[in-house]
Amino acid sequence: MTFRAKHLLGIEYLAPDEITTLLDLAETYVELNRSKTKHSDVLAGLTQINMFFENSTRTQASFELAGKRLGADVMNMAMQASSTKKGETLIDTALTLNAMHPDLLVVRHPHSGAVNLLAEKVNCAVLNAGDGFHEHPTQALLDALTIRRAKGRLHRLSIAICGDIAHSRVARSNLILLGKMENRVRLVGPTTLMPSQISEFGVEVFDDMREGLADVDVVMMLRLQKERMDGGFIPSEREYYHRYGLDAEKLSYAKPDAIVMHPGPMNRGVEIDGTIADDINRSVIQEQVEMGVAVRMAAMDLLARNLRNRSAA
Amino acid sequence: MKTLLANAILIDPEDKTEALGWLLLDAGLIADKGTGTPPACTNTIDCRGLHLAPGIVDIGVKIGEPGERHKESFRTAGAAAAAGGVTTMITRPDTSPALDTPEALEFVTRRANEAAPINILPMAALTKGRLGHEMVEIGFLTDAGAIAFSDCDHVVADNKVFSRALTYAKSLGALVIAHPQDPNMSKGAAVTSGKFASLRGLPAVSPMAERMGLERDLALVEMTGARYHADTLSTAAALPALQRAKDAGLDVTAGVSIHHLTLNELDVGDYRTFFKVKPPLRSEDDRLAMVDAVATGLIDIISSMHTPQDEESKRLPFQEAASGAVALETLLPAALRLVHSELIDLPTLFAALALNPARRLGLPCGRLAIGAPADLVLFDINAPFVLDRFSLKSKSKNTPFDGQRMQGKVRMSFVAGHAIFGAEYADH
Numbered sequence: 216m217t218f219r220a221k222h223l224l225g226i227e228y229l230a231p232d233e234i235t236t237l238l239d240l241a242e243t244y245v246e247l248n249r250s251k252t253k254h255s256d257v258l259a260g261l262t263q264i265n266m267f268f269e270n271s272t273r274t275q276a277s278f279e280l281a282g283k284r285l286g287a288d289v290m291n292m293a294m295q296a297s298s299t300k301k302g303e304t305l306i307d308t309a310l311t312l313n314a315m316h317p318d319l320l321v322v323r324h325p326h327s328g329a330v331n332l333l334a335e336k337v338n339c340a341v342l343n344a345g346d347g348f349h350e351h352p353t354q355a356l357l358d359a360l361t362i363r364r365a366k367g368r369l370h371r372l373s374i375a376i377c378g379d380i381a382h383s384r385v386a387r388s389n390l391i392l393l394g395k396m397e398n399r400v401r402l403v404g405p406t407t408l409m410p411s412q413i414s415e416f417g418v419e420v421f422d423d424m425r426e427g428l429a430d431v432d433v434v435m436m437l438r439l440q441k442e443r444m445d446g447g448f449i450p451s452e453r454e455y456y457h458r459y460g461l462d463a464e465k466l467s468y469a470k471p472d473a474i475v476m477h478p479g480p481m482n483r484g485v486e487i488d489g490t491i492a493d494d495i496n497r498s499v500i501q502e503q504v505e506m507g508v509a510v511r512m513a514a515m516d517l518l519a520r521n522l523r524n525r526s527a528a
Numbered sequence: 529m530k531t532l533l534a535n536a537i538l539i540d541p542e543d544k545t546e547a548l549g550w551l552l553l554d555a556g557l558i559a560d561k562g563t564g565t566p567p568a569c570t571n572t573i574d575c576r577g578l579h580l581a582p583g584i585v586d587i588g589v590k591i592g593e594p595g596e597r598h599k600e601s602f603r604t605a606g607a608a609a610a611a612g613g614v615t616t617m618i619t620r621p622d623t624s625p626a627l628d629t630p631e632a633l634e635f636v637t638r639r640a641n642e643a644a645p646i647n648i649l650p651m652a653a654l655t656k657g658r659l660g661h662e663m664v665e666i667g668f669l670t671d672a673g674a675i676a677f678s679d680c681d682h683v684v685a686d687n688k689v690f691s692r693a694l695t696y697a698k699s700l701g702a703l704v705i706a707h708p709q710d711p712n713m714s715k716g717a718a719v720t721s722g723k724f725a726s727l728r729g730l731p732a733v734s735p736m737a738e739r740m741g742l743e744r745d746l747a748l749v750e751m752t753g754a755r756y757h758a759d760t761l762s763t764a765a766a767l768p769a770l771q772r773a774k775d776a777g778l779d780v781t782a783g784v785s786i787h788h789l790t791l792n793e794l795d796v797g798d799y800r801t802f803f804k805v806k807p808p809l810r811s812e813d814d815r816l817a818m819v820d821a822v823a824t825g826l827i828d829i830i831s832s833m834h835t836p837q838d839e840e841s842k843r844l845p846f847q848e849a850a851s852g853a854v855a856l857e858t859l860l861p862a863a864l865r866l867v868h869s870e871l872i873d874l875p876t877l878f879a880a881l882a883l884n885p886a887r888r889l890g891l892p893c894g895r896l897a898i899g900a901p902a903d904l905v906l907f908d909i910n911a912p913f914v915l916d917r918f919s920l921k922s923k924s925k926n927t928p929f930d931g932q933r934m935q936g937k938v939r940m941s942f943v944a945g946h947a948i949f950g951a952e953y954a955d956h
Contacts, residue, residue, distance in 0.1 A: 227727070306843050327729035328799030329845035347847070349729030387729060410726035411734070 216240075218517040221525075222334045222341040225350035226392045234392060238360050238369070241506070241513035245360075248284070248509055257516050258287035261318040266308075267344070268294040268324045273479060273504070274344050274354075278321045281511035287319065305329060309336040318522060319515055322346075340518035342511075345384055354478055355388035357510040359396070361503050362433055365474050370397045375427050375469070377403040378437035378459060378486050381410050381448075385478045386437055390418055403427030404437075404459060407448045424459055428468040435476045436461050439486045452485050462488040466497070474499045530554045531945055534566045536575035536906065540896045541582065541879035551580065553902040556944035560898060573954040575906055578939060579874065582882040582894045583615025583903035584859065587705075587783060588759055588831035590852070592923070593639055594632070595624025600836035600923045605856065606644025608921040610949035612857040613905030613938040614832070616647040616886070616893055621658070622680040628653040628664045630672035637673050645948040646941075647903070649675040649889070654693050654704060660684040663693040666702055675889055678705035678759070681806050681851075683741060685711045687748065694754035703755045703889065706745050708766065709807060713737035718847050719808045724793050730846060735763035735814065738807060742766045746773045749780060757888060758782040760833060762807045764817035771826060781888050782826075784818050785833035786855055790862045791815070791928060801842045801849035802928045805833070822880050823872050829888065830880040832859040836924030854922045858929050864909060864936035874909075902945035906953075911937035 216239075217232045226234075247255060263282040267275050275291065282289040294308075305324075312320065313336070320341045322330045327347030334341040345351040363369040374393055380386045380402050387410075393400050400418040402409065414420050421427030428434060439455060449455045461475065475491055475498045483489040492498055531553040538549045538561065550566035552559045560567070586609070592599040609617055619636070621627035627636060633652055640648035652674035656662045659682075666677060677697060683706070684690040697704050717733035719725045725732035742758060746769055749756045761770065761782050773780045787805050792812045796803045803809060821827040835852025842849050855862070863881065866872040886894025893901045917930040940950035947954060 304840065304844060324845065326845035326847045328847075331798050332843075332845055347729050347845075348731075384729060387727075411721040411732065412723040413726055415723045416726070 221521060223352055223514050223518060224331055224334060224343045226352050226355050226388045231395050237356060237513050237517060238363060240516060241360050241509040244509040244512040253284055255284065256286040258282065258285035258519055261287045261519055263287040263289045263319040263321065264312060264317045265291045265321045266294050271323055274323065277507045278344060278511050281508050281515060285512055285515060305333060306336055309333050313337045319518060340522050342514060348382055349384055350388045351384040352388050353511050353514060354385045355392040357503055357506040358389055358476060359392055360506045360510055361476065361499050365499055366432060372432040373399045373430060374433040374435060375401040375403050375431045376435045379408045379439050380404050381408045382440040383437045389435065390416060401427050401431065405449055424465045425468045428465060431469045431473055433474055433476065434461065434466065434469055436487050438480065439482055456485055460486055460488065461491055463491065466491060476500065476503060529571055530569055532566055532569035532572040533575055533580060534572055535577060536580035537577065538896055539579055539581035539874045539878050541875045541883040542895050542897060544875040546874050553945040556902055558896065558898055558900050558902050561896060578906050578908050580904060580906050581878045582896055583905050583941060584613050584881045585616040585885040585891065585894050586614045586832050587618045587829055587885045588620060588833045589617045590620045590622060590835045592836060593636065599838050602640045602643035604921060604923040606646055608856040609646050610941045611921050611938060613860050613907060613941050614646065614856055615903035615941060615943050616891065618675060619648060619650045620680050621651050621653040621678065626653045626658045628656050630665065630668045633669055633672045633674055646943050651676045651678050651705065654679045655684055655689065658682045660686055660689060663696060666696055666700055670700055670702055676703040676705050681707045683707060683709055683711040691748045691752060694748055694752040698752050698754040703757060705757045705759050707760060708738055708741035708745050708758050710737040710740040713740065717808065718804060719796060720793050720810050722811060735765050735810060738763045739765040739769060743769050749778050755779045760785045760807060761827060762788040762810050762818060763814050767817060767821055767826060781828040783829035783831050784822065784827050785831055786859050786862045787853060787928065788815065789819055789830065790865055795928065799846040801846055802853060802926050802930065804846060804849055804851050805853055806851040819866060819871050823876060828880065828884040830863060832856055836922055837926045838924050842926050854920065854924055854927050856922060857920050858927055860907060860938060861934040861936040862929060868935055902942055904942040905938055906940040907936060907938045909936050913937060
């Protein structure tokens with residue numbers, strides 16, 4: 216079993232064998248979560264603090280459940296209402312937390328790199344639960360596990376990531392992970408929502424959904440980040456849906472057995488048609504949520520093992 | 529009392545020469561110079577074959593007075609400048625409040641002269657409060673000693689306001705210094721757009737924003753005939769416009785910061801905020817284009833863009849962290865990297881560091897000519913060291929060169945013939 220990382224800050228910092236190790240372990244937690252007991256004590260005696268500087272009910276609940284099912288003492292800190300609003304810096308917060316001796320720190324922050332900064336200042340393991348437009352590693356890992364279970368493999372697949380790529384940390388983590396596992400990654404969306412020079416990441420870029428979805432195995436839709444649309448990235452939601460919303464006609468260009476994914480929350484009728492999202496033959500969106508808990512359990516388990524090994528050394 | 533500086537390699541940016549020789553200083557001026565046997569002098573300093581050049585004239589220095597004295601004072605900046613071979617500092621008006629009245633300028637001038645051993649000449653803001661709405665009292669401020677007018681990194685976005693300020697400045701012969709950047713394109717940006725910015729997920733600005741800003745400024749300079757200096761160009765895309773303006777005979781010069789000559793966007797690495805500067809660090813191709821532009825003379829001036837920031841301003845997530853780096857003491861060693869890598873020769877380097885800024889500002893220094901002020905720097909071009917930011921004399925320690933290997937140390941600095949740094953060196 217290979218997993219060397221001290222923190223889980225981004226897929227960028229993981230090797231392919233570490234990704235495989237994590238996904239393999241996550242499979243065992245999928246089984247645990249489907250059993251009646253749903254409990255393990257691998258994190259017994261450890262303290263997990265969830266710090267969310269940005270709202271996220273789903274991700275926070277997923278991490279909380281993962282920690283509790285592994286027997287950790289879990290604490291949620293509502294950073295929106297905390298002393299950071301009174302002028303305390305992120306580093307001050309980190310030092311305060313350090314004094315509480317947590318073992319696992321789960322952090323979401325609206326600014327790219329903020330989680331890296333925090334990781335430099337604390338002694339415990341840090342998990343990035345999403346930072347700015349940078350990375351969302353557990354989302355990419357849960358997507359990878361979902362794909363592997365649906366397709367039986369996680370290599371040599373053709374995967375289209377569609378929509379608001381520029382504002383998506385999910386897209387960034389996914390394209391890095393899927394590239395590392397030797398898949399063909401396509402990015403599909405309006406050119407105004409493409410990060411600059413993104414083609415240099417070894418991906419194919421399309422601004423036409425039908426071309427971009429042609430013969431792909433996986434269609435990964437992204438949420439249109441409407442809160443970031445002030446700058447006029449698209450003319451209107453209805454034009455966006457017309458050109459980039461996933462409906463049955465556009466999906467017909469993908470392989471007949473292509474799966475549909477979405478990290479949630481969905482804007483139905485904006486980036487995805489409701490009937491596609493709810494189609495149990497195509498959509499694996501609910502399975503993604505289930506895999507999220509298992510992947511986060513695996514990540515925390517592996518980081519805790521490394522933490523214990525370092526303490527013992 | 530006369531002082532003889534003997535046995536030095538004289539770097540003369542005016543004659544474009546470097547040769548072993550001597551300088552005789554008297555009454556604050558260079559009284560004589562030569563390459564043969566020096567005249568007898570009771571007060572002789574043996575320079576032991578080190579390089580002697582005109583003191584640096586730094587056109588872009590921010591001091592924390594008034595408003596942010598905890599970041600830098602005239603005393604600490606003066607000490608840092610002396611240690612860095614900077615003998616004349618042009619200070620920026622991006623203080624708090626902005627230097628936009630004759631009274632504020634007179635306060636600053638008095639504080640500067642009391643506290644620092646070097647020449648300090650203040651710039652004034654171009655518009656009131658640097659808000660871009662109304663021009664300042666350019667005439668009164670000129671009388672009060674403003675050497676140039678600039679809103680620094682606040683671009684005057686209103687073309688009508690900027691053109692009127694240029695027109696008025698032209699009537700008084702005042703120099704306007706601008707930071708070319710389209711303000712809407714660059715709003716909120718922390719790095720340069722491209723692969724690195726995409727990987728790090730940071731808000732970014734296209735290099736094109738600088739070209740757009742410069743093209744706008746040059747069109748208005750053409751219209752008004754004003755004297756104009758672009759303070760920090762940083763992209764290859766902007767250079768053709770600068771060349772065209774110079775070829776057309778516009779009264780235009782341009783500068784580059786030492787950071788854009790020696791660092792690139794990849795130095796930011798894992799969100800290292802000491803590398804967050806304005807404009808943001810660019811690609812390696814842009815950096816090399818800027819070095820080439822200095823070597824060919826298209827870019828006239830190298831400045832430190834010294835911007836002190838305290839720890840609290842930098843120990844933040846990259847997007848939230850303040851921009852800027854201290855550079856008074858690292859300007860020369862960093863610039864010497866270009867000499868060591870044979871991209872620029874020493875006379876060309878000192879033309880950009882001393883001669884050209886002095887000429888642009890109408891100052892008599894920046895030269896090794898007889899009759900010029902005896903503002904000088906003596907340095908060991910080969911002395912290696914590892915920079916420890918806590919050894920800097922600046923009050924703030926935000927340097928991107930912390931822990932880096934540098935080559936080239938200032939041994940002595942002179943202002944008006946007096947040693948203001950390294951006097952002990954002369955005693956050995």
